[in-house]
Structures are given as C-alpha cells and as structure tokens.
Amino acid sequence: MAYWLFKSEPDCYSFEDLMGEPDGTTGWDGVRNFQARNFLRDSVQVGDGVLFYHSSVTPAAVVGIAEVVKAGHPDPTAFDPEADHHDPKSDPDEPTWFQVSIKGVRPIDPPLELPMLKTVAELTGMELLRKGSRLSVQPVSDAEWKTILRLAGDKPSKAKPRTKTKSQKG
DNA sequence: GCCAACGTTGGC
C-alpha cells in the first residue's frame, strides 16, 4: 500500500467534481508527463491512498482524500481527436499514456493550505513543497501521509486495540 | 501578469 498526491486545477476538475460523479469515481486522464506517466503505469495500485490537491488557485491546498480503484490502464483520451490532450503520435496498440481510476473518499475541511503546509516541520522533505516542483502525480511517504491525516483532523490510529470493550458499547 | 523552474524538442 502506497500513497500519492494528485494535482488538479479545480477550474478543470475539482474534488467536488469527483464527489459528484455518479459512482464517485473518475479516470485520472490527461497526464502527459513521462515521470507522472511512469507512476500511473507502473506503481499506483488498487487501494493506494491519494491526496487530492488543487493547484493554480490561491491558496493552493490539499482538499480531499481519494482511493485508487483501478490500476494503470491506457488513457483513452490520448486517442480521441476531440479530447484536449489528444496525442496523434500515440498508438493504441502500444499506448504511450496511462490513467488510473480513483474514488473520492471524503473532503478535507478546512483544506490544508500550502502556506500552512510549508510551516510543518515533518513535511519539509515533501515533493510538493520542493521549490519548482511540477510533478502532477507524486509519491507521498507513509510518514507524510500520517502527518497530513493528523492535520486533517484524523485521530492518530493505533494498531493496539482498546483494552475495554463490552462495557464501553452503547 | 510575472517569472522561476522545469520538461521537451530539434539542430548540430
């Protein structure tokens, strides 16, 4: 199980758009960068966690959690002459571009804004925060994921079960 | 709108 951060310009496709999908899922299509493509094709697996990030807005922010529901498969928009990111050089018999499918899990409210994230000591090594970082599909470490979830208001989960059981129910 | 940082293309 691995973790990722996916960037999207909300004017193009927002987390609200994802949560509004009839089945809650969407194909993460249109990625036309080789490094990001390699992650989508080779590394992203079903069940992986995804931080949904809104870029090119002020403030940019992590706005939701999603989950991978289908691993890498050819991106159909590459073959569609009508599509924004049509790639006439891409051969359906040997696809260049790949997508995964993700499902919205829940929004992060309030969003975790970029200026705040930059102040968090545990996140200083995060790819998102590196100056000039442009990668739109990027890996997130276990530690970074935990920190983000904590900032999002999740209680820290412990492997150890509670000692009291029956008496606490109801 | 500005501009730094980056990825891709193409001439050589």
Place this chain on the structure above:
DNA sequence: GCCAACGTTGGC
C-alpha cells in the same frame, strides 16, 4: 550527446 529555444506549470 549536447544544449539552446521553446512551451508549460504553478506560486505569488
């Protein structure tokens, strides 16, 4: 393979 030119990303 090198590298300049170009186009894009994305924060500010």
